[in-house]
Amino acid sequence: MSKKFISFLTFVLLTILVSLVLLFMRTQDSIYRAEDEAVKLISYDFKVENVNKFYWSTTDKTYFAVDFNDDKGQQHYAIITQEGGETNYYTKDEIITEDEATSIVLYDMQPDKIVQMRLAQINQEPIWEATIKNNNGTITYYIISAKDGTWIQTIENI
Structure with a gap:
């Protein structure tokens, strides 16, 4: 194999790799953006001290859910409708973990x-x-x- 061919092949593989990394980062960005928006909505009702877990799900509608602790250390769950931002809150005593x-x-x-x-x-x-x-x-x-x-x-x- 010639040096030109190996250089070309290396360039193609690197281009594919960089494209895949950028695609992955872009996908993750939307998840982080959704989580940030959810926490901002929750912050109108609670002081969010710690986010334990973020969920994104589509059933009859698309929902964002956040398992979080408030500034008093109490664990809460918030389920937010993506369209409209309607938010329902639950304590750890109201729903199962x-x-x-x-x-x-x-x-x-x-x-x-x-x-x-x-x-x-x-x-x-x-x-x-x-x-x-x-x-x-x-x-x-x-x-x-x-x-x-x-x-x-x-x-x-x-």
């Missing part, structure tokens, strides 16, 4: 792998949505009530 929801899904479904847990709403009710990867390569969404952990819906073979 992500760990509790994960335990319920593991018990009920006995999945090979839970890819992700997301806090959202369906018809104004808080829910936990589990994304499950099945051993046949399909995805299942298992949705439970965030208030008491009862089953709401299963969407299979996606």
Whole structure:
């Protein structure tokens, strides 16, 4: 192989790599922007001391949810409708935690792998949505009530 060909190939590979890195950074930027906007909305009602976790989910609408601690150390959950910014707040005593929801899904479904847990709403009710990867390569969404952990819906073979 000639030096020109190797140089050209190196240039092409570097261009592809840089493009992929820029694409990844751009994707992550929208997530961080959404989280910042959610925290700003919450700040009208609470002084947010610490964000424990941010969730982005689409059920009947697109929702942003934030697990956070206020300036008094109290844990809260905020579920925000992306369009319009309607915000519902819950304390840790009003809804189950992500760990509790994960335990319920593991018990009920006995999945090979839970890819992700997301806090959202369906018809104004808080829910936990589990994304499950099945051993046949399909995805299942298992949705439970965030208030008491009862089953709401299963969407299979996606």
